[in-house]
Structures are given as C-alpha cells and as structure tokens.
Amino acid sequence: MTAQSQGGILRWFLSGRWQAGLSIAVLFSLAGLVPFLAAPLFLNCVALVALVTLQAGRKESLEVLVIAGIASMLFTFNPWFGLLFVLVAWLPGRLLGEGLHWHIQWGGVVWVLIGLSLTTLVLMLWAVPLGAGPTFWQSQMTQMLKPLNTEISKAQMTAVLRMAPLLPGIASAGLVLLWTLAALLASRWHERYQGLEQPQRVYGNLELPGRLIWLLVATLLGIVLVHGAWAWPLQNLALLVGTWYLLQGLSFVHLWFAAKGWPTMALLGLYIVLILLSQLLLVLSVLGMLDRVFHLRHRLLRPRS
Template sequence: MAAQTEGGVLRWFLSGRWQAGISIAVLFSAAGLVPFLAAPLLLNCVALVALVTLQAGRKESFEVLLIAGFASALFTLNPWYGVAFALVAWLPGRLLGEGLQWDVQWGGVVWVVIGLSLLALALSLWVIPRGVGPAFWQTQMEHLLAPARKELSTTQRQVLADMTRLMPGILAAGMALLWTLAALLASRWRERFQGVLVPQRVFRDWVLPDRLIWLLIATLLGISLLHGNALWPVQNLAIVVGGLYLLQGLSFMHLWFASRGWPLFVLTAFYIGLILLSQLLLVIAVLGIVDRVFHLRQRLAGSRS
C-alpha cells in the first residue's frame, strides 16, 4: 500500500510541468524560510529536479526551472530566491539527472558529484568571501556563536577557530553527500514510478575513478610543501577529497554487509555508530582509499566465488 501511495504521488508529480514546478518551489521556499529543515528540503528539491530530467526529459527540466524559479521568488517576495533556486537546486539536479541517464550504474553521477564538489569548494574559497579569505569565515562564525560566546572556554574557541578555516571544505564535502543522496533518491523514485520493486542501482556499486588517487597524492604533497596563505586552499581540498573517499568507504561497507547477508538493522546500527563516534569517519575514508588502491571489492567478490 505504501509503495502504491508513493507511486501515485510520483505519477501526480510527473503528470505535468506545473505540478512539478510548483511542488519544487514550495519545498525550496520552505528550505529558505525554515533553516533547521533546509538540508532535507533542499535534498528533496535536487532529487526531484533530477527525477524530472531523468523521466520527463531535458525540455521539461527547463520548463520546471522557469516555473519553480519564478514561483520561489513569488512565494518569498524575493527575486534572488529564483536565482538561488537555479544555482543551488536546479543546476545540481539537472546534472545529476544527466549523470543517471549517462550510465546504468553510478559512473556518470560520480563524475557529476566530483565536479560539483570542486566547484562548490572554489566558490567557497574565492567567490563567496570576495577575496577576504579565511577572515570571512571567521567573521561569519563569530556572528553565529555570539550569543554563546561567554559560555565557551578558551580551548573550545581555539578548536572552533581552527575548524573555521576548514569551513569551505566542510561545506563542499557536505554538499557532495547531499548530492549523492539526491541521486540515490531520484534513481529509486524512478524505479518505483516504473514499478520496479527491487532496486537495480544500489549504493554498494558506487565506485570512484582510479585517477582520482592522483588528486589525493597532489593534495597530500601540497599540505607537506606549502605554507602560509597557499596552504589554506589545499587544506580545504583535502577535506573534499576525504569526503569523496568517505563515500567510497561507505559504499564498500554496504557491499560488505550485503556479502554477509546481514539484515538492514545491522547497517542502521553501523550508521548510528558513525554518528556517535565521528572519529570513525576518518577510518571509513581511509578504507575507501584502500579499496580503490588495492581493489578490495574485487577481492571480496573473488572470495565469495
């Protein structure tokens, strides 16, 4: 019954450009007006745009851009929301939809996520701060933490100051995760719309390209050799590259759990553990690197056969 209900909602959503455009505009406007729900609402916006591109086509995707962009500006009484929708929701969704069409697995989406992550990093490093550099992000963090400043110890302030320098990388890596989830949602929604009950494109098949290891090597060399202001962009690039390999490590963990035939609640417990013990994220990222360098998933498949 739940699957039928979801399929009915998807059919209504995809039945016309106006339904799709207005629905996405409502979600995007709510994301801007309700900050604590911004991430999940934006996730759904991007996934729905990708679904429109994947199922309805490129022309319909442009029509949704016009309708949703205008509606977002109208709902919020702010024309910049229309521009923001085009850049933040529609463009990633459109590219993810193209990536899903390009490859029956995740090859196209992987390259889209890599490209968008590097673009987001470049914007966060140089465009948004308008040349100010780390000082811009430090100022933003000070404004954000001003109400709780008296309650923070000197050590906590120092830790936050160090983290602030890495905000561009953290934001770009976070967006990479959001775009990956959006692609997963769009792919699954399309399968539900087509009546496919068993997922055909699953996260355990997510594989980064081998050549990305050279970017990792260059980043590590840059951290070792550069100093001063030149080091700041490379440090943030390391966060983004680490985030990409974190996705690779999580993909391998999905494959490993599936190879053991363990139930879903075990995987759920694994993610709860990651949330509670965030230090494990580094371990999973290293696992992702080891997987690509030593081809662990091929070895796992060989041991099963």
C-alpha cells in the same frame, strides 16, 4: 510528462510540469523560511529535479525551472529566491539527473559530484571571500557567534575560530553527501515509478575513478611540503577528497553486507554508530582509499574455489 503504471505521489508529481514545478517551489520556499527543516527540504528539491530530468527529459526540466523559479519568488516575496533556486537546487539536480541518465550505474553521478564539489570549493576559497582568504571565514564565524558570547567559554571560542578557515572544505564535503543522497533518492524513485520493486542501481556499485588517487597523493604531499598561502587551500581540498573516498568506503561496506547476506538492520546500526562516533568516518575514508588502490571489492566478489 506521461504517467506510468506506478501510482501514488510519484505518479501525481510526474503527471504534469505544473505539479512538479509548484511542488518543488513549495519545498524550496519552506527550506528558506523554516531553517531547522532546510536540509531535508533542500535534499528533496534536488532529488525531485533530478527525477524530472531522468524520467521526463531535459525540456520538461527547463520548464520546471521557469515555473519553480517564479513561484519561489512569489511564495517568499523575495526576487533573489528565484536566482538562489537556480544555483543551489535546480542546477545540481539537473546535473545529477544527467549523470543518472548517462550511466546505468554510478559512473556519471560520480563525475558530477566531483565537478560540483570542486566548483563549490573554488568559489568558497576565492570568489566568496573576494581575496580575503581565511580571515574572511574567521570574521564570519565571529559575527555568527556574537549572540553566544555569554554562553560559550573563551577556549571554546578559540577552538571554533581555529576551525573557521576549514569552512569551505567542510561545506563542500557536506554538500557532496547531500547530493549523493539526492542521487540515491532520485534513482530509487525512478525505479519505483517504473514498477521495479528491487533496486537496480545499488549503492554498493559506486566506485571512484582510478586516476583520482593521484589527486589524493598530490594533496597529501602538498600539505606536508607546502607552507604559507597555499597551505590553506590544500587543507580544504584534503577534506573534500577525503569525503570522496568516504563515499567509496561506504560503498564497499554496503557491498560487504550484501555479499555476507547481513540484514538491513545491521547496516542501519552501522550508520547509527557513525553518527555517534564520527571519528570512524576517517577510518571509512581510509578503507575507501585501500579499496580503490588494492581492488578489495573485486577480491570480495571473486568466486572461491
């Protein structure tokens, strides 16, 4: 890995496979040992692997895999951490890096996000429960909530257990958002390393494939018409597909703010509102669907006479 003009941490990180591999291993090990910091640390692991793939290349990415995998096992004294690193950090990061390399904008990343999240959903629906279905996730949630039996009411427990069958869809949706953030970080770090002060790959340009709308239609029809054993997978799939269109809706909002020339603080304020009023996420998902079907972004950018 040859260092470029950009200095600082990125230059040091990309100056050699050992620096990159050991840095990622430290972050991944901390994510396993410090649960309340797991999400941001895991996010940075995936983003850094994507950065290595994008900037240094496929060969260096494989070398980092070996170094970070072995180091993770040594740091945690747990041989399973090496395998866990490959599956949950290196593989998504490698694929996101390939997606960033494949397309100058977000076309490659979008297909990687769709493929990774669908694979995750299938594994959590059928492979992890070993055919037990939604009862597996209800039993898992019951075990997790046992220490809190004295602190939560029976009504609250019942409500949580009702949501438990949707855990595969919720987890897959959460990972989509995390992987999207990782791709954004990797893209921006790569631009900074190249000495580019202004982002060249802006989030407002992210668009889902047009043909994906048919999967959405089929899923919604399935939820209405199908009952029994297949209703559960369709409900989880609807959560995941809705999250894909949430990404499109957020992309449209970014584009809208840029077209209107509104300040970054206004966009930050919107995200704070979304955290406080999570119901608005559904509105943004619908906005993403409308944007994809009616090409709202093209109308927004169309020059006025």
